[in-house]
Amino acid sequence: MHTKQNIQTLSGTSNKKSVILEIKDLRKSFGDNHVLNGFNLELFEGENLVIMGKSGSGKSVMIKCLVGLLQADSGTIKIMDHEINTLNQTDLDTLRTEIGFLFQGSALYDSMTVRENLEFPLRRHKSKLGNAANIDELIKEALENVGLLHAIDLMPAELSGGMKRRIALARTLILKPKIILYDEPTSGLDPITSKEIIELMRNVQKQYKTSSLIITHDVDCARVVSERIILLVDGINYAEGTFNELATSKDAQVKAFFK
Amino acid sequence: MSSSSGLKSFFVEIGELTLFASRFFKEVFSRPFEVKELLKQCYHIGNRSILLVAVTGFIIGLVMTIQTRPTLEGFGAESWMPSMVSLSIIREIGPVIIALTFAGRIASGIGAELGSMRVTEQIDAMEVSGTNPFKFLVVTRIVAATLMLPLLVLLGDAIALLGSYIVENIKGEVSFVLYFNKVIKVLEFSDLLPATIKTFFFGFAIALVGCFKGYTCKKGTVGVGAAANSAVVFSSMLLFVIDFIAVFVTDIFFDL
Numbered sequence: 001m002h003t004k005q006n007i008q009t010l011s012g013t014s015n016k017k018s019v020i021l022e023i024k025d026l027r028k029s030f031g032d033n034h035v036l037n038g039f040n041l042e043l044f045e046g047e048n049l050v051i052m053g054k055s056g057s058g059k060s061v062m063i064k065c066l067v068g069l070l071q072a073d074s075g076t077i078k079i080m081d082h083e084i085n086t087l088n089q090t091d092l093d094t095l096r097t098e099i100g101f102l103f104q105g106s107a108l109y110d111s112m113t114v115r116e117n118l119e120f121p122l123r124r125h126k127s128k129l130g131n132a133a134n135i136d137e138l139i140k141e142a143l144e145n146v147g148l149l150h151a152i153d154l155m156p157a158e159l160s161g162g163m164k165r166r167i168a169l170a171r172t173l174i175l176k177p178k179i180i181l182y183d184e185p186t187s188g189l190d191p192i193t194s195k196e197i198i199e200l201m202r203n204v205q206k207q208y209k210t211s212s213l214i215i216t217h218d219v220d221c222a223r224v225v226s227e228r229i230i231l232l233v234d235g236i237n238y239a240e241g242t243f244n245e246l247a248t249s250k251d252a253q254v255k256a257f258f259k
Numbered sequence: 260m261s262s263s264s265g266l267k268s269f270f271v272e273i274g275e276l277t278l279f280a281s282r283f284f285k286e287v288f289s290r291p292f293e294v295k296e297l298l299k300q301c302y303h304i305g306n307r308s309i310l311l312v313a314v315t316g317f318i319i320g321l322v323m324t325i326q327t328r329p330t331l332e333g334f335g336a337e338s339w340m341p342s343m344v345s346l347s348i349i350r351e352i353g354p355v356i357i358a359l360t361f362a363g364r365i366a367s368g369i370g371a372e373l374g375s376m377r378v379t380e381q382i383d384a385m386e387v388s389g390t391n392p393f394k395f396l397v398v399t400r401i402v403a404a405t406l407m408l409p410l411l412v413l414l415g416d417a418i419a420l421l422g423s424y425i426v427e428n429i430k431g432e433v434s435f436v437l438y439f440n441k442v443i444k445v446l447e448f449s450d451l452l453p454a455t456i457k458t459f460f461f462g463f464a465i466a467l468v469g470c471f472k473g474y475t476c477k478k479g480t481v482g483v484g485a486a487a488n489s490a491v492v493f494s495s496m497l498l499f500v501i502d503f504i505a506v507f508v509t510d511i512f513f514d515l
Contacts, residue, residue: 067387093389107384110375121388124291171388 017044020211021066021179026075027235028061035061037235038075043179043211050214050222052257053232059215060104062232063181066213067101068092080178097125100172100180100210104187106164108156108171115139115152118171125175142170145207146200162193169200173208180204182214186221198224219258223247231257279471283401286394297399304365304400304466305407309414315360316415319352320344320422328430337431341441344423349446350454353416355502358461361408362494366469369400370490373473374483382474397474401466408462409455449513457505461498468494 021043028036035058043049053059064070066077068084077084082095108117118139143149146166156164165185172180185201186194198221205212205225216222222229223243231239231246231254239246239254247258323344331337373396376382385392420442427433472490476482 064383069383069386089391096387096389099387101384101387103380103384105379107380109381109384110379111372120385120390124389 017046019043020045020080021213022076022078023062023066024076024078026062026065026077027073028058028065028070029073035235036065036072036075039232039235040237041213041230043213045211046205046209048205048212048214048225048227050216050226050229051232052217052222052229054217054257057232058235059232060183063101063183063213063215066181067096067099093124097121097175098178100175100177102165102168102172102180102182102185104184106156106161106168108159108164108168110156112156113152114143114148114154114156114159114167117156117167118142118174121171121175138174142174143167145173145204146170160193161189162196165189165193165197166200169197169204173204176208178210180210180212182212182216184216184218185214186216186218191220194218194221201225217257275475276468276471279474280467282393283398283467286391287398287402289394291394293395293399296395297402300399300403301407304403305410308361308364308407308411311360311364312357312411312415313418315357316353316418317422319348319356319415320419320424321426323347323352323419324423324426328426338441340427340431341423341433341438342445345420345442345446346450348419348423349416349450351502351506353419354412354454354458354461355498357412357415358408358458358465358498359495361404361411361462362465362498363491365404366465366472366490366494367487369466369469370473370476371483371487373397373470374476374486377474377476378479378483393474397470400470401463404466405459405462408465409458412458413455449509453505453509453513457501460501460505464497464501465494468497 019042021041023039023041026036026039027034039058039062041049041051051059051062061070065072066079066084068087072085079095080098082091084092084095087095108114109120112120119135122135122138139152140149143152146169148163148166148170151159151163151167156167159167182201186197189197201212201214202225204210212225214221214225226243229241229243229246230237233239233253239249239251241249246254249255249258324340327343328337328340331340331343373382376396382392382396385395420439424433424435424438427438428435469490472486472493476486
């Protein structure tokens with residue numbers, strides 16, 4: 001088992017930017033299965049941080065703890081200076097408008113059209129967008145940004161996997177979040193569609209100036225989008241660095257990911 | 260060993276269902292109210308069940324009258340047909356049979372819908388977007404089913420009586436006015452009121468179990484199928500328990 005002392009830090013990261021999201025000593029267990037064993041993370045403003053780890057290493061559990069979908073056993077999660085464990089439901093919902101979450105399976109609402117899917121996050125948070133917000137214009141703008149304006153009246157069942165992922169990203173962007181959490185954004189997609197999604201993620205970051213936390217085990221995705229990578233093994237940060245630093249590492253566990 | 264663990268899991272499930280129901284009562288009166296979604300669910304649950312209820316009710320009326328007529332004829336008591344059939348349908352057969360068909364359609368539908376939303380992370384997506392999924396999905400469906408089932412049962416009862424009248428008209432040449440005069444004469448407030456009140460509980464129980472099974476569905480498509488299936492079985496059983504309690508209470512207050 002790896003402890004905090006033997007975490008292998010391969011590069012120093014600039015601390016000049018302000019920290020927008022911070023996780024300290026996060027622990028989560030399901031019965032005897034200890035998934036997170038003191039995970040730490042700092043996401044800087046405007047940064048693309050990739051978390052890699054094999055299946056079952058706790059990546060999705062960690063990201064769900066971040067938005068309050070799961071309650072951590074211990075540790076602190078601070079998002080834009082708000083410690084999420086101390087927030088009441090109203091404040092948590094307000095904070096969630098600053099965080100976009102792209103689910104692994106897109107999670108579009110099956111019973112709603114694309115337009116209704118995009119309208120849904122606006123129901124309770126119209127005030128965030130100011131009184132000038134014309135919902136129809138916002139929806140069209142978000143769909144244009146992902147290149148799918150023509151799909152506005154389709155049902156999710158009529159969309160391909162790649163289109164669903166793009167619409168889910170548009171739904172995530174509609175409240176103009178400061179942080180976007182991507183849970184396996186390219187899983188289940190063919191290589192060409194994966195590249196399109198990766199390109200889209202880069203464009204989103206440029207256009208919306210978001211900070212992104214990307215969970216993936218797609219090495220190509222990590223290479224293109226990451227500014228920094230954290231390797232999650234046995235519930236702790238096993239290694240940290242840029243893509244090139246980790247790809248050239250001599251450590252067997254790190255090498256296994258970048259073969 | 261296995262029977263004791265089965266019993267334990269049964270009581271655990273009852274406990275979880277009770278907690279789920281108490282959460283419903285806590286959330287149903289708190290703002291914001293999802294009125295638009297409630298009306299949509301009333302349409303889905305109520306309006307779209309009308310044909311099913313109408314056909315079921317009509318067949319109940321036909322079959323009951325055809326089956327009972329020979330027995331009453333044996334005693335020369337066929338003039339009692341409208342009274343007997345109407346009392347049976349209004350008090351017991353109508354509410355229970357219609358509620359059972361409603362459970363088959365609604366509990367399984369809700370169980371499968373919410374179950375698939377759970378396993379495809381749509382419920383999580385709703386929560387992350389700042390909407391309370393329990394209020395939006397569960398509260399609206401339970402309230403809609405509780406309000407719609409009594410109306411459907413009243414409709415089904417009326418159509419069942421119409422079916423009964425058609426048989427009486429063909430076999431006994433009884434006129435529409437005579438048949439329904441006899442029905443109205445025999446029916447009392449104490450027949451209609453308890454029977455209608457219990458259908459509110461039937462509707463509540465059916466949707467509660469459907470929502471509970473779907474909302475707490477375990478991962479995977481197998482879980483969705485199991486949620487839909489057990490929602491029907493559990494809610495049908497619960498209907499008979501509620502029916503027993505309702506008859507027991509009615510007997511105390513109205514002296515059946």
